[in-house]
Amino acid sequence: MHFVDAKGILTGRGDAFGMNIYRGCSHGCIYCDSRSLCYHFDHPFEDIEVKRNAPALLEAALRSKRKKAMIGTGSMSDPYMHCEEELGLTRQCLEIIERYGHGAVLLTKSDRILRDIDLLEEIDKKSKCVVQMTLTTFDDRLCAEIEPNVCPTSRRLEVLEEMRERGIPTVVWLSPILPFINDSEENIRALLKACAGAGVKGIVCFGMGLTLREGNREYFYDALDRLFPGLRERYMKTYGNAYMVMSPENEKLMRIFRDFCAEKGIMSAPDECFAYLSAFPEKERQLSMFDIRPL
Numbered sequence: 001m002h003f004v005d006a007k008g009i010l011t012g013r014g015d016a017f018g019m020n021i022y023r024g025c026s027h028g029c030i031y032c033d034s035r036s037l038c039y040h041f042d043h044p045f046e047d048i049e050v051k052r053n054a055p056a057l058l059e060a061a062l063r064s065k066r067k068k069a070m071i072g073t074g075s076m077s078d079p080y081m082h083c084e085e086e087l088g089l090t091r092q093c094l095e096i097i098e099r100y101g102h103g104a105v106l107l108t109k110s111d112r113i114l115r116d117i118d119l120l121e122e123i124d125k126k127s128k129c130v131v132q133m134t135l136t137t138f139d140d141r142l143c144a145e146i147e148p149n150v151c152p153t154s155r156r157l158e159v160l161e162e163m164r165e166r167g168i169p170t171v172v173w174l175s176p177i178l179p180f181i182n183d184s185e186e187n188i189r190a191l192l193k194a195c196a197g198a199g200v201k202g203i204v205c206f207g208m209g210l211t212l213r214e215g216n217r218e219y220f221y222d223a224l225d226r227l228f229p230g231l232r233e234r235y236m237k238t239y240g241n242a243y244m245v246m247s248p249e250n251e252k253l254m255r256i257f258r259d260f261c262a263e264k265g266i267m268s269a270p271d272e273c274f275a276y277l278s279a280f281p282e283k284e285r286q287l288s289m290f291d292i293r294p295l
Helices: 054-063 083-087 089-100 111-126 140-146 153-166 185-197 216-227 231-239 250-264 270-278
Strands: 002-004 010-013 016-019 049-051 070-073 103-108 129-135 170-174 202-204 209-211 244-246
Touching (some): 103 111
Parallel strands (some): 016 070, 129 170
16 A cells, blocks of 8 residues: 545535555455546556545534535445554545534445444444445355455345344445346345345445446456456357446346345335435435445
8 A cells, every 4th residue: 555645635616535454455346447548547556545634624614514414435446445453544534524513435345444433333323424335245255355355244234133122223235236247136036135124224226337448448357257267258248348347137136136126125226225325314305326336
């Protein structure tokens, strides 16, 4: 990792803002969109760029805000990567958010978030805190292949359960679903059942598929060669250089998803989920996505 002094930390406007304390990631997920060349990384993706002055920048920004807002993190890089254990910058930023009475929205795949559950609980008592967790496959063995350096799905479900016990609301990103790998009805139904069991408020799913563009496509295809020999050729024949790569089972699986969420009273429309994430308590808030994407 390497350190930089950033010029600013918050993006967005109005009632909801996003921040990224880190750039790059150490989780090694084979499908990561953040590897795409359009994000203009000028360093290796695994060489984490650390905005060491992020807490100072955040405090200065929040001190000057008259209106409370939701502060989201995790849109480009997981706030609970391995380096967070040593650096604690995410925790420092949460302490500032709590002190100034703003809300927090976090997107992660890591159980390291449990280290800060005391702070999350305090933020939620004062205003609002929502923990978002990415889930892709119910099979821990497959999870270890496609998301090799992060805790397995079973552990993420334990995190969701712990948040429920503490009264902290949760939202799941059911994404990405990789064609011919985890796009089975069995996988989707197992994940949905687990989400309902954990009491999640919403599930974000834009479709049963993934996005591929220059940078992450090459990394993904190299991973396919290593993990699923012959599958690269099937992808290339089926999808070419398409950006949206949808499962052949997309329509069927999306019907299952929508029907299940409707039956269980779980938010499933993306606009509804984002409106909930953006809404500061007891006030109407304008829709915002914090520029959040799956890791």
